[in-house]
Amino acid sequence: MKTIVVLGAGLAAAPLIRQIMRSTVLTRKGLKMIVVAPNTHFHWPIAMPRVVVPGQMADDKVMFPLEPIFREYPADKFEFVLGRASELDPSANLVTVALNAGDSRAISYDTLVIATGASAKDDMPWKVLDTTEKTVERLHDLQRDIEGAETIVVAGGGLTGAETAGELGFEYARSGRKDVYFVHGGDLPLAPPVLQSVRKQTKTELEKIKVKMVANTTVTKVTRSGRDTILELRAADGSTSTLTTQAYVPTTGVTPNTAFAPASMLDAHGYVKQTTRLQAEGHANIFVVGDAGSLEASKAQAAEAQTIHLIKTLPLHLDGAALPDYHVDTRDVYGVTLGRSRATGQMGGFKLFSFLIWYMKGRFLGTDYAPLFAAGKKTMMTTFEK
Structure with missing residues (x-):
């Protein structure tokens, strides 16, 4: 049995988990996926600036339980481990997990995906805290x-x-x-x-x-x-x-959740050094997507683009085929909501109309499709087959 281990269950991981399970793990013999994360719920960070305002959004608009989502996968093909990676030994293909319940567990992998994201500084809930x-x-x-x-x-x-x-x-x-x-x-x-x-x-x-x-x-x-x-x-x-x-x-910014990785795998800022094939430098069986990687700034759009690419290329890696490069989108895209009626933003060098940003983002801050994102059925820009 070959094992794909995914570290994380957030923005970068959720679509990858479902799509690789459905396209690859469930359709091939001898494959299993283990997901490791300390959070019992998927957390939707995009809406948090509005959620912190009392009475604006209930918790269940931005936090979705993972157990019902993962329940559909057979136990011989899928396992969810509630805990946080504490040590990675890439030479042994082994990750040690500090379990939420106490104690620890060593998990062997054939392919590892690091999608651990980042934590907000100052112990703020813009991102998931410890649990x-x-x-x-x-x-x-x-x-x-x-x-x-x-x-x-x-x-x-x-x-x-x-x-x-x-x-x-x-x-x-x-x-x-x-x-x-x-x-x-x-x-x-x-x-x-x-x-x-x-x-x-x-x-x-x-x-x-x-x-x-x-x-x-x-x-x-x-x-x-x-x-x-x-x-x-x-x-x-x-x-x-x-x-x-x-x-x-x-x-005041974020810190990558990469303390478990050897220092040799990290850049000066603590991000996992990432190639244009989204692999960890020097480790062909370790992939990195989202805020934990060094290739792009910590933005939801970048995490989504990297995840979409890996959904397409991870099956190629499992087949031993050559992998195409991931191309960084150099356009600067921003949508800034400013209260519940105004916004601003840009696409590349062009400033966008307030109404457009408000309509696309500001009305719901993504909470209208966040449950589908949590289930891995949709990203901000892509809807997968159910």
């Missing part, structure tokens, strides 16, 4: 902080920060119910290669809903004092100040 339970607990704590706050501070000038500031501004700041601040390190939100016109519109739309912009500034220290959080700020000119909030919402 689904911890993710839900942190999300609910954040919602309670926001609900009880007089002042809310969003820090970090990327896509998640801009969208979260927009959602909170739309809900609270525009009506004067709460003050919402957006602290970011540049003169404008976002950063190149986002078009200057898109960055300017992001600022304009946030100001329209009365979000207070704190530009060219970073948070240098966070101190809790009772129900307040005191933020120490440093401006680009070196001046310092403080800002007091009852709900601090950092959106």
Whole structure:
């Protein structure tokens, strides 16, 4: 029996699991898939900027149980192991898993797919935390902080920060119910290669809903004092100040979930070094897709494109055939929702209309098709045969 081990059950893994099971594992003799992940539920990160606003979306709009999805596969062909990879020995084709229930288990593989994704910094639920339970607990704590706050501070000038500031501004700041601040390190939100016109519109739309912009500034220290959080700020000119909030919402980037891999497999930033065939450098039987890999920035579109490619090429690898290259899409594509009625974005060098982004993304933030994505039946751009 040859074993395909998939590490992860998120955006990059979900379509791959179903499509490889149906096209390959279930149709060939002597093949089995083992999926390893610490989360009992699939987590839909795209909608999280709206989910953190109390009362906007229930948990079941963004978290979908994996057990009913995996139940359809026969036990002799499929196994789900609830745990996190703790050590990888590529020379022995062996991965050690720290099980959620305690203890550990060594799993041998013939082919390994690393789709472990990344974790949000500052213990935030933009991505899955250690487990689904911890993710839900942190999300609910954040919602309670926001609900009880007089002042809310969003820090970090990327896509998640801009969208979260927009959602909170739309809900609270525009009506004067709460003050919402957006602290970011540049003169404008976002950063190149986002078009200057898109960055300017992001600022304009946030100001329209009365979000207070704190530009060219970073948070240098966070101190809790009772129900307040005191933020120490440093401006680009070196001046310092403080800002007091009852709900601090950092959106300061991600860290790849690759601590289990040997240092030789990782680049300087902790990402698995990835070839244009989506293999780990120097390891022909190890594939990498999504945020854990070094080939592209951590974006949902890149994870999807890599997964679609591997769905097509993994059967070729199992047959010993030559693999085609994966071609990185060099166009910069962004869709930025700014509250529940406005948006901005770009396709390559062209700025897109607000209505188009709102219609394609902002209305539902993907929650209209997220259950199909969790089941591996659809991605953002591709619908597979049922």
